Amino acid sequence: MSESIVSIQNLVKRYSAFTAVNGADLEVRRGEVFGLLGPNGAGKTTTLECLEGMRRADAGHIRIAGCDPFREASVLRKKLGVQLQSSSLPEYILVGEALELTEAWSSGSAPEGLIEEFGLQDLMKKQYRQLSTGQKRRLNLALALVKNPEVVVLDEPTAGLDVQSRALLHDKIRKIRAQGVTVLLATHDMAEAEDLCDRIAILLNGKIAVCGTPEEVTAAGNQETRIRLRTARGSLLPGSDLSGAAFVREKDGYLEWKCRDLVLTITELFRQISDREDSVDDLRVERPSLEERFLELVKGA
Numbered sequence: 001m002s003e004s005i006v007s008i009q010n011l012v013k014r015y016s017a018f019t020a021v022n023g024a025d026l027e028v029r030r031g032e033v034f035g036l037l038g039p040n041g042a043g044k045t046t047t048l049e050c051l052e053g054m055r056r057a058d059a060g061h062i063r064i065a066g067c068d069p070f071r072e073a074s075v076l077r078k079k080l081g082v083q084l085q086s087s088s089l090p091e092y093i094l095v096g097e098a099l100e101l102t103e104a105w106s107s108g109s110a111p112e113g114l115i116e117e118f119g120l121q122d123l124m125k126k127q128y129r130q131l132s133t134g135q136k137r138r139l140n141l142a143l144a145l146v147k148n149p150e151v152v153v154l155d156e157p158t159a160g161l162d163v164q165s166r167a168l169l170h171d172k173i174r175k176i177r178a179q180g181v182t183v184l185l186a187t188h189d190m191a192e193a194e195d196l197c198d199r200i201a202i203l204l205n206g207k208i209a210v211c212g213t214p215e216e217v218t219a220a221g222n223q224e225t226r227i228r229l230r231t232a233r234g235s236l237l238p239g240s241d242l243s244g245a246a247f248v249r250e251k252d253g254y255l256e257w258k259c260r261d262l263v264l265t266i267t268e269l270f271r272q273i274s275d276r277e278d279s280v281d282d283l284r285v286e287r288p289s290l291e292e293r294f295l296e297l298v299k300g301a
């Protein structure tokens, strides 16, 4: 198992009398894409802002890339790339100027090919306000990478993007990971978390409710796998009992069951079909989704 590059222990952050983060614990491993999920107001942005050194925690212990984000802010600045939820770039700044300014702040020059990689070469003379949402996101991600960071923190990097721009940004994030950079992102997009993230954590009411790979988090829920099956001769009857599976319905020529042990149920189904000298015409299996698990957790919180 690789070492932790981000470690949060018992983080507490209050806004006056309101406790936004209430004892969160989190470990992010070097080189992974880690997703922080949670309903609106769960405390994701606050947690990321404490990590970035933008807010001072009221209690708890944070280490990121070997630094205390508040006490060693200047050291951390060289190791951390940040894309905020709402970009704070001035409306009239040119793309080229934004890159130059970021280079100056980071006392270095952008990695070779960064501008081309993010398709910014034709936008250099455009004002920030003239960019589309997708172009703004690409620029902001590129700016976060100017200083060759060890860790990149992205707050909802693909919110509001169309499918193509989202896929493009996912591709960029995968490339960042392939270069050994750790990516920590907050997202509301369950498909993004499933496709892109090596591990995820779900934050509920200021605490981490679950953490693991998307598969582990999903599998730990109470949701069942759905099986839909059509046979050539229709020899199975609606309502047919199967060990460990509950019959759900008949629809469009398919019989549907819910089960927990997929292998057991499929084996039993195939045995019954073979006994009836019938054959499988079509079989569809729907595993529980992360979204279902998320909703289950939010409901129970």
Ligand SMILES: Nc1ncnc2c1ncn2[C@@H]1O[C@H](COP(=O)(O)OP(=O)(O)OP(=O)(O)O)[C@@H](O)[C@H]1O
Residues within 6 Å of the ligand: 015, 018, 020, 038, 039, 040, 041, 042, 043, 044, 045, 046, 047
């Ligand atoms: N500057 C602030 N002053 C007072 N309360 C705040 C401040 N920032 C956030 N909060 C409150 O803290 C809680 C957590 O907010 P935060 O933005 O961290 O949640 P989030 O999980 O990122 O939400 P979202 O998904 O909507 O972006 C919310 O109830 C919010 O209203």
